[in-house]
Amino acid sequence: MGECGVSSRSGTLVEPVATLAEPEATPDGEAAELLPFLTRSARADTQAAAAQHALALTGSEPGRVLLARQAGLLRALAELAEAAAPVPARDAARALVNLAADPSLHEQLLAADPELPARLLGRALDPQWPWADEAAAALANLSREPTPCAALMGTLAAAAPGSGLERLVCALCTSGYNARAPLHYLGPLLSNLSQQPAARAFLLDPDGCVIQRLLPLTQYSDSSLRRGGVVGTLRNCCFEHRHHEWLLGPGVDILPFLLLPLAGPEDFSEEEMERLPVDLQYLPPDKQREPDADIRKMLIEAIMLLTATAPGRQQVRNQGAYLILRELHTWEPEPDVQLACEKLIQVLIGDEPECGMGNLLEVQVPEDVEQQLQQLDRQEQEQLEQQQQGLAGESRGKRPAAT
Known part of the structure; x- marks a missing residue:
């Protein structure tokens, strides 16, 4: 069912902070001349102008490559980003966001x-x-790639108790943690970090009560960045099949939190309603589904992972997941999300796998079969793209009816 790894590399969870208009790229020598003006000892006005110019350079790929060749400039920007001077620190931090958005510059x-x-x-x-928020955005961009993500995880692991991942989760889950910064980028940052086994071990520690703090954020309406980051984190945690029983059990009860964003205002029969968890019963007529298609897909994928074992499939069935997914499949406008929903429904209503395939995450697929499946996936993706292009063409071709 794939390897663990939901990061923000798709581009929907992390976007570079807007920069100034792009200037013409300057030669290396001219770029190096910025360095004396970016040091902390520089005059405030020249420091601010130099930081603004560096930020403007990061608005284009040639400008970013130019700066990346100047190790001294990169160090100066990093130091300036934590300086007391407000305007230069802001522009230096935003320059780092844009530089970190380019994976080829991480090294x-x-x-x-x-x-x-x-x-x-x-x-x-x-x-x-x-x-x-700029610092969190730069970290979210950096952590999309394995090497800097591992380096950041090492920093968190070496932190004093209460200062590493625990503090990050606290900041993410605490409204108003920083009155001057919303910190929505901590969501995709945590999602990227949860690709690391050590991060998942922390999140899934039954004694830590960490994953339970994240669950309400699947309904966080103020930011799709934060909401999507949390859903991505939960999805990554669902790769740990040893914890499925605990995740689905009363200690966490994760399934209603994954299903609720997928539920609409459908009016089920009394018999069907009784099969649903209490939080999914008698939803109001104005109940809206998760508006972001990528997040809907991650929610479906998380539930799919929870069905990897026979006990997991039974628990998901027993909580009426099929009813929610059935209505979602009818409503879903995005072909790829609808297809993911369809596959999950097939798992829930289909026959149980044959003996020896009790845990689908541990099934060894022969290489030739895996290649065939990859080919089918590519064909399926091409068909989806053609279907989407066809729908777009039909939409453009429509004209108002004559009156």
Whole structure:
């Protein structure tokens, strides 16, 4: 059923912060001349102008590549991003967001300043820092790739008790943690980190009560970034099949939190209503489904992972998941999400796998069969793209009726 890994690399969860208009790229020598003006000892006005110019350069790929060749400039931006001067610190932090949005530059960023993840983390989790959201966005961008993600996880693991992942989750789950920064980017950051086994071990510790704190955020209406990041985190945690019984049991009861965003205002019969968890019964007539198609798909994928074992499938069936998915399949406008929903429904209503395939996450697929399945997936994706293009063409071709 695939390897664990929901990151924000799709681009729907993390976007670079908007920058100034793109200037013409300057030669390396001219770029290097910025360095003296970016140091903390520089005059405030020249420092602000230099930071603004560096930010403008990051608005284009040539500008980002140009800056990435200057290790001294990268270090200066990293140091300036945590300086007390407000405007230069803001622009330096935003420049780092844009640089980190380019995966090809991650190696240069970390080589120039190996302490960059720790610097950014300290500022992102500082409840008084006004540019904490920029720091969190830069970390979310950096953590999309395995190497910087592992480096950041190492920083978190080395932190004092209560200062690492625990503090990150606290900041994510606490409304108003930083009065001057919404910190929505902590959602995709945690999603990326949850690709690491150590992060999942922390999140799934039965004694830590961490995963339970995240569950209400699947309904967080103020930000799809935060909501999607949490759903991605939950999906990654569902790869740990050893915890499925606990996740589905009364200690966590994860399934209603995954199903509720997929539910609409349908009026089920009394018999069907009794099969649903209490939180899914008698929903109001104005109940809206999750508006983001990518998040809907991740919710479906998380439930699919929970059906990897026979006990998991039975628990998902017993909680009436089929009823919610049946209505979702009828309503779903996105072909790829509808297909994911259809596959999950087939698992729930189909025959049980043959003996020896009790855990679908541990089934060894022969190489030739895997290649055939990959080919089918590619064909399926091509058909979906053609279908979407056809729908777009029909929409463009429509004309108002004559009156």
